Structure formats: structure tokens, C-alpha cells
Amino acid sequence: xxxxxxxxxxxxxxxxxxxxxxxxxxxxxxxxxxxxxxxxxxxxxxxxxxxxxxxxxxxxxxxxxxxxxxxxxxxxxxxxxxxxxxxxxxxxxxxxxxxxxxxxxxxxxxxxxxxxxxxxxxxxxxxxxxxxxxxxxxxxxxxxxxxxxxxxxxxxxxxxxxxxxxxxxxxxxxxxxxxxxxxxxxxxxxxxxxxxxxxxxxxxxxxxxxxxxxxxxxxxxxxxxxxxxxxxxxxxxxxxxxxxxxxxxxxxxxxxxxxxxxxxxxxxxxxxxxxxxxxxxxxxxxxxxxxxxxxxxxxxxxxxxxxxxxxxxxxxxxxxxxxxxxxxxxxxxxxx
Amino acid sequence: xxxxxxxxxxxxxxxxxxxxxxxxxxxxxxxxxxxxxxxxxxxxxxxxxxxxxxxxxxxxxxxxxxxxxxxxxxxxxxxxxxxxxxxxxxxxxxxxxxxxxxxxxxxxxxxxxxxxxxxxxxxxxxxxxxxxxxxxxxxxxxxxxxxxxxxxxxxxxxxxxxxxxxxxxxxxxxxxxxxxxxxxx
Ligand SMILES: [Cu+2]
Numbered sequence: 242x243x244x245x246x247x248x249x250x251x252x253x254x255x256x257x258x259x260x261x262x263x264x265x266x267x268x269x270x271x272x273x274x275x276x277x278x279x280x281x282x283x284x285x286x287x288x289x290x291x292x293x294x295x296x297x298x299x300x301x302x303x304x305x306x307x308x309x310x311x312x313x314x315x316x317x318x319x320x321x322x323x324x325x326x327x328x329x330x331x332x333x334x335x336x337x338x339x340x341x342x343x344x345x346x347x348x349x350x351x352x353x354x355x356x357x358x359x360x361x362x363x364x365x366x367x368x369x370x371x372x373x374x375x376x377x378x379x380x381x382x383x384x385x386x387x388x389x390x391x392x393x394x395x396x397x398x399x400x401x402x403x404x405x406x407x408x409x410x411x412x413x414x415x416x417x418x419x420x421x422x423x424x425x426x427x428x429x430x431x432x433x434x435x436x437x438x439x440x441x442x443x444x445x446x447x448x449x450x451x452x453x454x455x456x457x458x459x460x461x462x463x464x465x466x467x468x469x470x471x472x473x474x475x476x477x478x479x480x481x482x483x484x485x486x487x488x489x490x491x492x493x494x495x496x497x498x499x500x501x502x503x504x505x506x507x508x509x510x511x512x513x514x515x516x517x518x519x520x521x522x523x524x525x526x527x528x529x530x531x532x533x534x535x536x537x538x539x540x541x542x543x544x545x546x547x548x549x550x551x552x553x554x555x556x557x558x559x560x561x562x563x564x565x566x567x568x569x570x571x572x573x574x575x576x577x
Numbered sequence: 578x579x580x581x582x583x584x585x586x587x588x589x590x591x592x593x594x595x596x597x598x599x600x601x602x603x604x605x606x607x608x609x610x611x612x613x614x615x616x617x618x619x620x621x622x623x624x625x626x627x628x629x630x631x632x633x634x635x636x637x638x639x640x641x642x643x644x645x646x647x648x649x650x651x652x653x654x655x656x657x658x659x660x661x662x663x664x665x666x667x668x669x670x671x672x673x674x675x676x677x678x679x680x681x682x683x684x685x686x687x688x689x690x691x692x693x694x695x696x697x698x699x700x701x702x703x704x705x706x707x708x709x710x711x712x713x714x715x716x717x718x719x720x721x722x723x724x725x726x727x728x729x730x731x732x733x734x735x736x737x738x739x740x741x742x743x744x745x746x747x748x749x750x751x752x753x754x755x756x757x758x759x760x761x762x
Contacts, residue, residue, distance in 0.1 A: 408730075426730060497699065498699070499699070499700050499701055499702055499705075501700075502651065502700035502701065503650075515650045546600070548599045548600035549600060552599045552600070553597070553599050555646075557702045557704055557705055558600055558601065558603070558606075558702070558704075559702055560603040560606060560607075560702070
């Protein structure tokens with residue numbers, strides 16, 4: 242009875258950590274970025290070698306405990322001393338060899354994380370409490386644009402991310418694509434990612450940064466070069482002017498309320514930089530760093546009461562009338 | 578035994594954390610906006626609800642820290658520097674053209690002042706204006722207080738707010754340049 246119960250308990254304990262391995266939404270074992278692939282190979286190699294070593298050590302230990310001490314001490318074998326010395330030297334040499342191999346392998350793997358050629362696409366990633374500001378900088382200054390929380394990149398190209406924290410330390414981590422890299426105020430860091438398969442990869446801030454740290458997610462969307470170019474061209478455009486009366490009223494509300502002091506909508510007078518660029522907010526999949534899918538309803542819910550949805554975040558509750566709220570959310574949803 | 582209990586009680590008291598008011602109900606925000614100003618818009622009284630809430634914008638460190646962030650975010654530095662002043666007056670010297678009360682500072686920010694202070698009432702929420710006013714008052718505070726905003730991340734160009742009383746730095750100060758500015762402090 243007790244044995245059955247403890248068996249069940251043990252298997253439950255094994256299953257719980259294993260469930261963490263399933264699914265490819267955000268996993269360092271399900272890899273599609275070149276950096277993450279080499280890191281995964283490194284992890285597997287190290288775990289495999291260490292398991293073998295651990296097993297050998299255990300076998301040696303058990304064997305030592307097993308041997309009959311008395312028999313040994315009464316009749317000392319000739320040459321035993323020498324054999325023991327050889328065994329110890331062998332173990333030391335093996336240890337040195339294994340550790341130096343690990344060192345070289347991890348050096349090679351980490352070096353692969355930072356190589357970047359000259360014509361790479363560069364994205365400045367800024368970490369803020371609690372969202373990600375993105376600035377695409379091309380060789381041509383007219384090609385630069387701002388967006389937030391959603392990084393689009395072309396498949397099969399190196400993309401250089403310049404990381405910097407603007408308030409506290411954050412950490413950029415998209416487990417399927419690359420290792421972690423911190424965003425430190427006043428000290429720019431770099432990370433190069435290269436994705437081999439089109440898809441959507443989730444990432445998260447990996448350095449505790451305050452109240453809403455858990456709600457500071459981002460998406461990396463890898464797509465074929467043509468799709469990426471189409472996306473970038475669209476993002477570079479200024480916001481589409483409102484076409485219907487409701488959206489026009491929404492724009493007026495946006496400009497006369499505090500919204501415009503914190504948010505930029507390119508092509509209008511709104512030029513604040515405290516919050517995310519909203520020029521094409523309707524084209525992004527999520528709002529508020531992965532809290533909601535972007536729909537008109539979720540935009541309205543967010544604007545109506547950001548402090549209940551994400552307590553402590555830096556967007557205040559701006560009192561609006563129901564009509565203003567309806568108009569503003571219609572306008573923002575139309576910003577594709 | 579009693580000693581242990583007292584120790585335990587003291588330890589538990591440490592769990593008590595300062596309340597953070599993250600979300601101001603719109604009716605409360607409305608009420609907080611209704612300050613009573615003197616006719617010359619200098620001095621006056623905050624609304625009743627301000628005292629009912631326990632003077633949250635002077636005694637609460639979270640609000641003061643938020644005010645400090647707003648000070649940078651809304652560009653006050655471009656005219657008032659880090660408190661030393663620039664094209665706008667200094668806050669560090671303890672001289673207030675429009676009086677040292679919190680309501681006067683609130684009114685200066687919300688409605689602007691005639692000689693070059695822009696109004697921020699349409700750019701910020703009532704909650705934020707109060708937070709900012711509370712913070713601005715600490716820059717030139719007359720005495721040290723228990724609540725203080727967080728430390729600077731950048732190099733500190735002046736004494737820490739609310740800790741070293743700015744009084745130490747008070748000088749003769751400017752006399753009002755314009756007739757409609759308030760009494761000298
Ligand atoms: Cu974080």
C-alpha cells in the first residue's frame with residue numbers, strides 16, 4: 242500500500258517537471274534560432290558526458306564499499322599501490338580532458354552568439370517597465386521607425402539587437418531563438434539572432450524588474466524576406482487618417498486628452514515617448530506586452546482601466562466618457 | 578515567553594508594507610481636482626477628500642517616486658533643471674513666487690502661470706499632477722520628512738529630496754519680478 246503510494250508520488254514528481262518540456266511556445270529545448278541550436282547541443286553534450294561520469298563515479302564508490310576490507314588488509318597484494326596510483330592519475334587526466342573540452346566547446350558556442358556581419362539588420366531594443374520599445378535602424382536614416390513589443394525579422398538573416406534598459410535592468414530572452422542577454426541602463430549590450438524557420442516565438446523578460454515583471458512578454462515573428470519587407474514598408478508609413486466619423490472623433494479625443502503626451506502616432510500631433518508608439522498598434526497581435534490579443538474590445542478594456550488590468554504599470558487611468566472611449570478604441574483599432 | 582511574543586509581533590510589523598494607491602477611482606480623482614484657490618490663485622486649501630485619504634501625496638513614498646519620474650517624462654527639466662532652475666525658477670532655493678503650499682504648486686502645474694509656465698492640465702491626469710506637485714515640493718522642502726522619493730539613477734546634482742532640508746541652501750533669493758506674483762516667503 243505504502244509502496245504503491247510512494248510509487249505514484251514519485252511518478253507524479255517526475256511528470257511535473259517533464260510537462261515543462263512539451264509544447265513549442267516558449268522552450269529552450271525546442272529550438273529554431275542558430276544560437277539556441279548551438280546552446281542546446283552544448284547542453285545535451287554536457288548533460289550526457291556528466292551523466293556518464295556520474296555513473297562511473299557511483300560504480301567506483303559502490304565497488305569500494307562492497308569490497309571486503311579484512312581480506313585486503315591481511316594479505317597486501319604486491320603492486321596494488323602502483324595500480325591505485327595509475328587509477329588516480331587516469332581519473333585526473335580524464336577530468337582535465339573533459340573540463341577543457343567543455344571549456345573549448347562552450348567558448349565556440351558563445352562566440353557563435355555574437356558574430357555579425359556588416360549589412361545586418363539592426364534593431365534597438367529598449368527595456369522599460371513593463372514593455373519593449375523597438376527601433377529599426379537601417380543604413381538609410383529614412384528607413385528607421387519605431388514600434389513595440391513585436392519584433393519582425395526575416396528568416397535566415399542575422400539580426401543584430403542592441404539592448405538597453407531605460408529604467409532598471411531587464412533581460413531579453415526568447416528561449417527558442419537564443420540565450421538571455423541583459424538590458425542594463427547606460428551600458429548597451431548586443432545579441433545577434435538568426436532564425437531558420439518562419440514562425441512566432443514568444444519571449445519574456447528574464448530579470449525581475451518590478452511589479453509587472455511577469456507581464457512583460459514579447460513576440461518574435463520570423464517571416465520570409467518578402468513578407469518582412471512588406472511589413473517594414475507598412476510600418477514606415479505614417480498613420481492612416483481616420484476614414485469614418487467615429488474614428489475621426491477618436492483621433493480628436495486622443496489629441497486633446499493626456500494620451501498624446503505619452504504616445505506617438507506618426508502623422509498626427511501626438512509625439513509623446515513615455516509609452517509605446519501607437520502608429521500601427523492595430524497591426525500588432527497583442528497589446529500591453531502580451532496581456533491581450535489586439536481587438537477593438539481589448540483596446541477599450543485596456544484604455545478604460547489599465548490599472549486594474551496591469552496594476553502599477555505606467556499608463557494612468559484617464560477618465561473618458563463612454564462615447565470618447567468608444568471613439569478612441571475604434572480609432573486605435575483602425576491603425577493597421 | 579513575553580519577550581518572544583514581543584519579538585514576533587515586531588517582526589510581523591515588518592511585513593506591513595506602505596500602501597500603493599495605483600488606481601484612483603474617477604469620482605475620487607474628480608473630487609481631488611476641486612481645490613479651493615484664493616482669488617489671486619496663490620494659496621488655498623486642498624479638498625476635504627485629500628485629508629480623508631491621509632495626505633497621500635506628501636506622506637507616501639510611492640507617490641513621491643512616481644512624481645519624480647513624471648518630472649523627467651513631462652519635460653520639467655528643460656526649464657527648471659534638476660531643481661536649480663533655468664528659464665524657469667529654481668525649486669531648490671526655497672523661494673516660491675506663488676507660495677510653498679501644495680495647492681499652489683498643484684495649481685501652477687495644472688493651470689500654468691502667466692510668465693512662461695505652460696499648463697499641464699490637459700496632458701496629465703489629476704493623480705499625476707498631485708504626484709508631481711508632491712515631488713516638486715520635496716525638492717525645496719523646508720524640513721526633512723519621513724517619506725522620500727527613490728534615489729536618482731543618474732549622478733545627483735543636488736541634495737537628496739526631503740532628506741537634507743533645502744533650507745541649508747536658502748539664500749536671500751530673488752524678489753518678485755512681476756507684481757502679480759505672490760508675497761515673498
Ligand atoms: Cu522583468
